[in-house]
Amino acid sequence: MQATAPARLTAAALVLALAVALCACQQQAPTAAQIETLGMQARQQNAAPAQRQLLAWSAQQLPVAQRELALLYKSRPDQRTAALRLFEQAARAGDGDAAFELGDLLRTGVVGTAPAPAAAAPWYAMAAARKHAGAALMLGMLYKNGEGVRRDDAVAAHWLDVSSQLGNPHATFLLSNMVKQGQGVARDPARARYLLEQAADHEYPPAIQELAMIVQLGDQFSAKDERQSGQLIKEATEHRHNNWNRF
Numbered sequence: 001m002q003a004t005a006p007a008r009l010t011a012a013a014l015v016l017a018l019a020v021a022l023c024a025c026q027q028q029a030p031t032a033a034q035i036e037t038l039g040m041q042a043r044q045q046n047a048a049p050a051q052r053q054l055l056a057w058s059a060q061q062l063p064v065a066q067r068e069l070a071l072l073y074k075s076r077p078d079q080r081t082a083a084l085r086l087f088e089q090a091a092r093a094g095d096g097d098a099a100f101e102l103g104d105l106l107r108t109g110v111v112g113t114a115p116a117p118a119a120a121a122p123w124y125a126m127a128a129a130r131k132h133a134g135a136a137l138m139l140g141m142l143y144k145n146g147e148g149v150r151r152d153d154a155v156a157a158h159w160l161d162v163s164s165q166l167g168n169p170h171a172t173f174l175l176s177n178m179v180k181q182g183q184g185v186a187r188d189p190a191r192a193r194y195l196l197e198q199a200a201d202h203e204y205p206p207a208i209q210e211l212a213m214i215v216q217l218g219d220q221f222s223a224k225d226e227r228q229s230g231q232l233i234k235e236a237t238e239h240r241h242n243n244w245n246r247f
Contacts, residue, residue, distance in 0.1 A: 030057060032064045039068030043075070058086065066090040067098040074101070080110040091123060096130030099123045103135065107148070117148025128162060136163035137171045144174070153184025164195070169204035176207070193221050 035057060042050035051072065057065035070086035073079035084105055090098035103123035109115035121142055127135030140159035143152045157178050163171030176195035179188050196214075199207030215222055 029060070029062060030065075035062065035064045035068055039065075039071060042068070042072050061089075061093070063090040063093040063095040063098065066093075067095050067101070070098065070101065074105070080105070084110065091126060094130075096127040096132045096135070099127035099130070100132050100135040100138075103127065103138065107138070107142075117142060119148075121149050128159060131166055133163045133166035133168040133171070136160070136166060137168050137174075140171060140174065144178075153178065155184070157184035164198075167202075169199045169202035169207065172202070173199040173204050173207040173210075190221070 035054070038050045038053060041047050042054060051069075054065055054069045054072070058069045066086045067090040070083040070090065073083035073086065084102065087098045087102035087105065091102050100123070103120040106123065107115060107117045107120035121139065124135045124139040124142070128139050136159045140156045140163060141147070142149050142156075143159065144156035145151065157175060160171045160175040160178065164175050172195050176192045176199060177183075179185055179195060180192035181187065196207055196211055200211045
């Protein structure tokens, strides 16, 4: 027996149909979660119906839809200019994730366009002001390295602190080194050690490895312990292997 039309619907089409039906029944715009689910469907399965719906929602000036469509275009070299435009529209409408993505594209450059870290900095700042931990981290690194902005250790330490408080272990690790050395912030060995342990507790491999080397030799905060050091080295290696794409 030939399959009926409903039976031939793909998983992507079903997700799309449910999302659209729900919005129609409720007589309201789709939620951010609904748009993001559809965006993920479009990216992972190259689902044409999902992409068409994102286009429709984007045309309605919905920032999350503009961002999700831009994320889809970002992976296509011939559509990265459109991705930049959509990210900017969504960012100007208040979407912090879009501002971060726009900053990343500008910092690294796109096809036919040179990297522009100076142009990226304001977008990172916009996203960081909306509590985007990754944006605060990148802003801190720009100021720490003088990349596209005037080098300023105090500003770098501020943004790394913001990112750290938002839960980014990479920022916590970098901040611990700045506090340890007194770069842009008061030198405080006890706070530096606390930050290092915090980054290690959040499974950041470089922090675990540095803590292992400290424990191996011993310092004012802990006695020499080669056994614990070996365990930490093993843990750092495992986290590097298991979370290679996380950091």
